[in-house]
Amino acid sequence: MAPNSVRYEGEAHPRTLYDKIWADHLVHEADGVSLIYIDRHLVHEVTSPQAFEGLRMSSREVRRTDCTLATVDHNIPTSSRKNFKDTKSFIAEADSRTQVNRRCASPVLQQVVTLEQNVQEFGLTYFGMEDKRQGIVHVIGPEQGFTLPGTTVVCGDSHTSTHGAFGALAFGIGTSEVEHVLATQTLLMKKAKNMRIKVSGKLAEGVTSKDVILHIIGIIGTAGGMGCVVEFCGDVFENMSMEARMSVCNMTIEAGARAGMVAPDETTFNYLKGRPLCPKGKDWDKAVEYWKSLRTDKGAKFDKDIHIDAADIAPTVTWGTSPEDVVPITGIVPDPSQATDETKRTGMLRALQYMGLEPGTKMQDITIQKVFIGSCTNSRIEDMRSVASVVKGKKVSSGVEAMIVPGSGLVKKQAEAEGLDKIFTEAGFDWREPGCSMCLGMNPDRLKPQERCAATSNRNFEGRQGPQGRTHLMSPAMAAAAAIAGKLKDVRELLPEMQATNGKMAEPTKSMDFYSEPIDWTAPKEVQEPPSEGVAAPTSAGMPQFTSLDDVVACPLKKANVDTDCIIPKQFLKTIQRTGLGKAAFFELRYEDDGVTERQDFVLNQEPYRSASVLIAGDNFGCGSSREHAPWALNDQGIRCIIAPSFADIFFNNCFKNGMLPIAITKDIVEELWTHAEAKKKLTVDLTKQEIRREGCEAIPFEVDPFRRHCLLNGLDDIGLTLQKAEHIDSFEARRSSTFPWLDGPRYSRMKAEVRISTAKSSSFYTRVAKGFLGGLPASDDRPERPPAAQLILSATGNAIERAVRVAQDLKEEGDAEIIRIRTQTVAGSNQGGQVPQVLITVKAKSKPHAVPVMVASKGGAKEGSNGKQGTDW
Numbered sequence: 001m002a003p004n005s006v007r008y009e010g011e012a013h014p015r016t017l018y019d020k021i022w023a024d025h026l027v028h029e030a031d032g033v034s035l036i037y038i039d040r041h042l043v044h045e046v047t048s049p050q051a052f053e054g055l056r057m058s059s060r061e062v063r064r065t066d067c068t069l070a071t072v073d074h075n076i077p078t079s080s081r082k083n084f085k086d087t088k089s090f091i092a093e094a095d096s097r098t099q100v101n102r103r104c105a106s107p108v109l110q111q112v113v114t115l116e117q118n119v120q121e122f123g124l125t126y127f128g129m130e131d132k133r134q135g136i137v138h139v140i141g142p143e144q145g146f147t148l149p150g151t152t153v154v155c156g157d158s159h160t161s162t163h164g165a166f167g168a169l170a171f172g173i174g175t176s177e178v179e180h181v182l183a184t185q186t187l188l189m190k191k192a193k194n195m196r197i198k199v200s201g202k203l204a205e206g207v208t209s210k211d212v213i214l215h216i217i218g219i220i221g222t223a224g225g226m227g228c229v230v231e232f233c234g235d236v237f238e239n240m241s242m243e244a245r246m247s248v249c250n251m252t253i254e255a256g257a258r259a260g261m262v263a264p265d266e267t268t269f270n271y272l273k274g275r276p277l278c279p280k281g282k283d284w285d286k287a288v289e290y291w292k293s294l295r296t297d298k299g300a301k302f303d304k305d306i307h308i309d310a311a312d313i314a315p316t317v318t319w320g321t322s323p324e325d326v327v328p329i330t331g332i333v334p335d336p337s338q339a340t341d342e343t344k345r346t347g348m349l350r351a352l353q354y355m356g357l358e359p360g361t362k363m364q365d366i367t368i369q370k371v372f373i374g375s376c377t378n379s380r381i382e383d384m385r386s387v388a389s390v391v392k393g394k395k396v397s398s399g400v401e402a403m404i405v406p407g408s409g410l411v412k413k414q415a416e417a418e419g420l421d422k423i424f425t426e427a428g429f430d431w432r433e434p435g436c437s438m439c440l441g442m443n444p445d446r447l448k449p450q451e452r453c454a455a456t457s458n459r460n461f462e463g464r465q466g467p468q469g470r471t472h473l474m475s476p477a478m479a480a481a482a483a484i485a486g487k488l489k490d491v492r493e494l495l496p497e498m499q500a501t502n503g504k505m506a507e508p509t510k511s512m513d514f515y516s517e518p519i520d521w522t523a524p525k526e527v528q529e530p531p532s533e534g535v536a537a538p539t540s541a542g543m544p545q546f547t548s549l550d551d552v553v554a555c556p557l558k559k560a561n562v563d564t565d566c567i568i569p570k571q572f573l574k575t576i577q578r579t580g581l582g583k584a585a586f587f588e589l590r591y592e593d594d595g596v597t598e599r600q601d602f603v604l605n606q607e608p609y610r611s612a613s614v615l616i617a618g619d620n621f622g623c624g625s626s627r628e629h630a631p632w633a634l635n636d637q638g639i640r641c642i643i644a645p646s647f648a649d650i651f652f653n654n655c656f657k658n659g660m661l662p663i664a665i666t667k668d669i670v671e672e673l674w675t676h677a678e679a680k681k682k683l684t685v686d687l688t689k690q691e692i693r694r695e696g697c698e699a700i701p702f703e704v705d706p707f708r709r710h711c712l713l714n715g716l717d718d719i720g721l722t723l724q725k726a727e728h729i730d731s732f733e734a735r736r737s738s739t740f741p742w743l744d745g746p747r748y749s750r751m752k753a754e755v756r757i758s759t760a761k762s763s764s765f766y767t768r769v770a771k772g773f774l775g776g777l778p779a780s781d782d783r784p785e786r787p788p789a790a791q792l793i794l795s796a797t798g799n800a801i802e803r804a805v806r807v808a809q810d811l812k813e814e815g816d817a818e819i820i821r822i823r824t825q826t827v828a829g830s831n832q833g834g835q836v837p838q839v840l841i842t843v844k845a846k847s848k849p850h851a852v853p854v855m856v857a858s859k860g861g862a863k864e865g866s867n868g869k870q871g872t873d874w
């Protein structure tokens with residue numbers, strides 16, 4: 001089977017890179033909703049606890065442990081790990097050393113320890129704190145070759161877009177979707193639009209990839225890429241290193257896009273070759289052949305097209321509290337009175353007040369107290385080298401505290417081998433251990449109130465690096481220059497000195513020496529939970545229903561670009577539950593600095609809005625981080641429906657997963673509804689009729705995706721619905737194994753089989769069949785040899801259920817297998833129509849089957865299947 005992506009090459013339907021990857025991952029399509037297969041799933045401690053708990057509650061397992069990789073990054077201290085014994089003692093120590101409130105110590109610990117328990121229980125490969133490969137989730141994926149061209153990559157983290165640098169379709173998801181992927185290895189999605197951003201020409205010296213993406217966001221705005229997957233093309237991206245492409249794709253989320261990508265080329269292949277999880281030998285050649293087909297066809301259509309001239313890009317910095325608030329370093333702080341739009345002017349005024357800046361101030365006159373070099377945007381080896389070339393032989397300005405945090409243990413090791421750490425420490429930088437660190441300050445690294453920081457991270461939201469902290473985003477070279485100057489500085493002025501220094505720098509080491517160590521991929525877990533009769537089935541019911549909100553006064557929140565950091569700040573993300581977050585909703589806007597006294601000017605603190613169930617907000621609501629804690633907090637606060645001119649994609653999706661209704665409606669209508677709400681008049685939001693009603697006014701119709709509407713009205717849960725499509729997923733996986741064998745992990749060996757039991761044959765017949773699977777099947781004329789199955793699913797409906805139970809008992813009594821799970825559910829009946837009961841009994845082989853290498857097992861091709869589909873034919 002040829003991959004879908006090459007089928008139309010050169011034909012009448014030219015397609016974009018995104019179209020091709022989408023086509024190659026389509027498992028099933030119905031009613032305009034697509035079930036998309038996910039090749040790579042990265043997991044971290046903040047957005048996974050509730051997802052694992054969900055699996056546990058419904059007795060579900062991780063479908064593809066071989067395609068899932070976990071690490072810890074957000075919470076962990078970046079102080080020296082020399083005395084590391086175990087997570088518990090280390091985090092507690094680090095917390096008390098930095099005088100963090102003891103009350104905080106326990107939740108921090110809880111999340112990391114929870115992840116450690118979860119990866120053990122579910123059999124996942126994990127780079128923990130004592131592993132030198134640990135690091136920021138978006139640094140370790142590419143570093144290990146886990147991220148590959150043409151794959152779909154997800155993580156419960158908005159900056160998953162980073163991986164698009166490899167020509168992967170990579171995007172952030174919320175926690176409910178994390179659970180969905182863990183359980184099904186798929187996601188229910190709607191196809192996004194295609195957008196192209198072309199930057200042509202040559203970048204001037206001193207201008208880097210970070211300046212390019214900041215410049216782009218300045219032009220298109222933080223909502224500019226909304227609803228789109230962006231392909232970056234043109235000489236500038238072609239000439240970029242992989243590290244530079246990652247910085248660009250990383251911040252596509254700040255441009256509001258779902259994902260960003262660069263077509264894979266020789267630079268990509270050279271970066272990947274030899275990495276531990278990359279295909280090897282013949283598989284490598286086959287993979288490269290496929291990867292080369294991953295280019296947008298000539299004549300393919302883009303819904304949005306942007307062209308930028310590289311010559312227009314200068315070293316760029318932010319002045320405000322949104323990543324779109326950018327100016328060239330040679331510029332001045334803008335004047336809000338020049339803004340034409342009122343919401344924009346109010347936003348600018350607030351940003352200037354927060355940042356403590358006056359319009360007209362020269363950017364280069366702004367003094368700083370902190371420098372943070374790190375984050376998933378800029379913490380890779382090239383970034384380290386760039387900083388070293390600026391600071392070598394110089395000193396950090398007095399009164400400035402500068403820290404540099406490598407993105408992973410391997411980046412750290414490589415930088416140290418190149419002697420960069422010495423350059424940093426001699427200049428007065430604090431050289432730390434890997435983690436997210438002061439990018440969002442979930443660990444002890446934070447700005448103090450009013451402290452001003454030159455940062456290489458990606459978000460300058462209010463409170464992002466610490467309550468009342470002030471962040472200016474820029475490139476590593478620019479942040480380094482600011483550290484030396486004590487104020488924002490044009491790095492181009494240092495170029496002559498830097499050129500002289502670079503000549504004296506040690507040769508970069510060959511990165512492969514550090515990256516090619518084999519991974520001991522975690523074995524599937526041996527210990528299973530005890531059998532649990534009648535455990536919750538993969539049913540599709542289980543979400544709160546939404547039908548209508550009748551006669552309520554809505555709350556007018558007249559603010560655009562409300563980010564999820566603002567909806568719920570980082571200090572509340574340490575929970576491992578979904579509930580109890582109402583008090584944290586809009587925390588900074590809602591309370592004075594003491595965190596208790598309500599701010600009277602905040603609308604949700606005023607009557608009758610305090611208990612509003614409908615919120616009416618400005619453009620681009622819910623932008624930024626993927627944290628599902630944002631809808632959880634709003635929901636807990638009582639808000640079930642949000643009306644706005646536009647929403648950020650991840651937040652929008654997250655709402656539906658929690659039985660909440662986001663309504664996107666024109667700006668004019670939003671303004672009309674603001675006036676209505678300010679007059680404290682009531683309205684009704686009716687999902688059944690898809691309209692907003694107000695007394696004496698015409699009803700306002702609104703659009704909602706039919707599938708989402710159906711789920712909301714009926715309280716249906718996506719995972720249950722998807723599991724009803726299990727057969728499609730099974731056959732997709734079989735096809736994937738034969739077409740893209742390099743995507744199956746080393747221990748993935750098709751060890752599950754299904755035996756469908758009917759009343760046509762006796763139970764002893766099915767027991768023999770089951771034993772055949774458990775012992776492995778010899779080759780025959782029409783079938784290649786079949787390795788023993790580690791687990792069997794005995795499935796039966798209606799009258800055959802009793803027979804299935806008998807087979808399971810026989811296998812148990814005769815010592816062939818143990819019963820590990822029994823699930824019951826109702827499914828659509830085949831002949832008689834209506835719903836019929838179904839039982840799925842999972843049994844585990846008593847003797848350990850030998851794992852079969854992927855290539856051997858895939859010889860049977862798609863027909864043989866990944867989970868014993870043959871079993872159904874017996």
Ligand SMILES: CC(C)[C@H](C(=O)O)[C@@H](O)C(=O)O
Pocket residue numbers: 046047074156157158159172440573624625626627628
């Ligand atoms: C914690 C996580 C949900 C969040 C994200 O999605 O971006 C974080 O990485 C951030 O940068 O704010």
Ligand code: SF4
Pocket residue numbers: 073074136157159375376377435436439440457458
């Ligand atoms: S943006 Fe910051 S907090 Fe989020 S993943 Fe990247 S480094 Fe971590």
